[in-house]
Amino acid sequence: MALTIYGIAASRAIRPLWAAEELGLPYRHVPWHYNGPETREPAYLAINPNGTVPAIDDGGLLLFESLAITLHLAQTRPAGGLWSETPEGVAGLYQWTLWAATEIEPLARQWFHHTSFLPPEQRIESLATAALDKLQARLAVLERHLAGREWLVGERFSVADLNLAAVLQRLDALGRGELPHTRAWHQRCLARPAAQRAWALRQAKA
Amino acid sequence: MALTIYGIAASRAIRPLWAAEELGLPYRHVPWHYNGPETREPAYLAINPNGTVPAIDDGGLLLFESLAITLHLAQTRPAGGLWSETPEGVAGLYQWTLWAATEIEPLARQWFHHTSFLPPEQRIESLATAALDKLQARLAVLERHLAGREWLVGERFSVADLNLAAVLQRLDALGRGELPHTRAWHQRCLARPAAQRAWALRQAKA
Numbered sequence: 480m481a482l483t484i485y486g487i488a489a490s491r492a493i494r495p496l497w498a499a500e501e502l503g504l505p506y507r508h509v510p511w512h513y514n515g516p517e518t519r520e521p522a523y524l525a526i527n528p529n530g531t532v533p534a535i536d537d538g539g540l541l542l543f544e545s546l547a548i549t550l551h552l553a554q555t556r557p558a559g560g561l562w563s564e565t566p567e568g569v570a571g572l573y574q575w576t577l578w579a580a581t582e583i584e585p586l587a588r589q590w591f592h593h594t595s596f597l598p599p600e601q602r603i604e605s606l607a608t609a610a611l612d613k614l615q616a617r618l619a620v621l622e623r624h625l626a627g628r629e630w631l632v633g634e635r636f637s638v639a640d641l642n643l644a645a646v647l648q649r650l651d652a653l654g655r656g657e658l659p660h661t662r663a664w665h666q667r668c669l670a671r672p673a674a675q676r677a678w679a680l681r682q683a684k685a
Numbered sequence: 686m687a688l689t690i691y692g693i694a695a696s697r698a699i700r701p702l703w704a705a706e707e708l709g710l711p712y713r714h715v716p717w718h719y720n721g722p723e724t725r726e727p728a729y730l731a732i733n734p735n736g737t738v739p740a741i742d743d744g745g746l747l748l749f750e751s752l753a754i755t756l757h758l759a760q761t762r763p764a765g766g767l768w769s770e771t772p773e774g775v776a777g778l779y780q781w782t783l784w785a786a787t788e789i790e791p792l793a794r795q796w797f798h799h800t801s802f803l804p805p806e807q808r809i810e811s812l813a814t815a816a817l818d819k820l821q822a823r824l825a826v827l828e829r830h831l832a833g834r835e836w837l838v839g840e841r842f843s844v845a846d847l848n849l850a851a852v853l854q855r856l857d858a859l860g861r862g863e864l865p866h867t868r869a870w871h872q873r874c875l876a877r878p879a880a881q882r883a884w885a886l887r888q889a890k891a
Binding site: 528529537540542543544545546547550551554555566567569570571573574576577578580581582584585617620623624 | 734743746748749751752756757760761773775776779780783784786787788790791823826829830
């Protein structure tokens with residue numbers, strides 16, 4: 480079944496790109512930009528009515544929301560090793576994916592918008608600082624969880640690690656203090672050959 | 686297997702409470718408040734290291750993140766009818782759950798904080814307005830999706846409807862304009878006997 484991944488690699492499309500690389504899936508990458516123009520066209524809005532990236536066409540199955548896409552790819556290709564075989568494990572995949580989406584991403588985004596993404600005149604420094612302040616308590620939870628374990632769920636790298644590591648891609652800037660377990664885990668994730676191949680797509684299109 | 690749901694019903698604990706009611710699961714409700722003191726105690730932090738609500742103990746399986754909990758409950762009790770039997774359907778459950786978490790909840794929360802939740806002197810009216818402005822484009826996507834269909838995924842109520850309807854609990858205030866399909870869908874969701882039973886817990890503890 481043909482898999483197409485829409486969205487420039489320098490966007491949340493990095494998540495499905497990384498997942499496809501981990502799973503060894505052949506795919507076609509359509510590196511459209513989140514600002515358009517292609518993502519504003521009716522043909523794309525029929526794939527993703529939000530006009531955002533990423534979205535995928537997985538043999539006719541159309542899907543948006545980057546973290547939903549990685550869950551779907553991991554679950555439907557269990558031989559790829561990103562899913563779990565136990566109810567406890569699957570629950571953990573859901574938990575850390577939703578934790579990434581709910582507890583980390585809005586703050587990481589707020590910080591990034593008000594330090595880099597928005598035009599300088601629209602940035603509000605106090606909002607960037609407030610986001611960093613709030614993130615520290617949450618990263619402390621992650622740090623305690625990763626003490627004495629290598630991966631978020633079970634004994635191997637999973638889609639939970641992929642999702643959270645990608646949401647935390649700017650961990651160097653987001654985390655204060657040493658956070659040794661979190662930083663080592665993050666480096667383990669990003670050093671994976673599949674991650675390297677996915678991130679190389681950012682350089683190629685930059 | 687015994688199921689315990691932690692968290693006052695007037696919190697995101699309404700989501701697992703509603704799911705348990707839909708699935709016909711017996712459960713013990715521990716209505717602790719998100720402000721503590723019980724949720725700051727080591728015994729609770731061992732269940733949910735974030736110190737937030739909700740969390741569950743499902744026969745020894747500990748889980749936090751409300752939307753992960755509802756996915757877990759729905760998936761492990763497929764006879765309850767909230768899950769899907771097809772890969773396309775399951776992908777849709779993930780998609781709309783993550784869409785609720787990513788596209789709706791941060792804005793709904795920003796609006797609520799700056800109109801009701803924060804002490805009046807900390808509220809910033811422009812942030813409430815900005816949240817409402819952004820929400821309209823997203824609700825327009827939902828409105829188009831629900832035109833001509835009764836439920837978000839497939840032909841029946843699912844955990845996707847439960848998750849998004851709960852995240853949109855303040856739809857009356859969040860949605861401008863008529864949004865006829867969205868409002869009718871939301872009423873269909875909240876009129877369900879299981880939803881009524883869950884929401885009644887808010888009155889009981891108020």
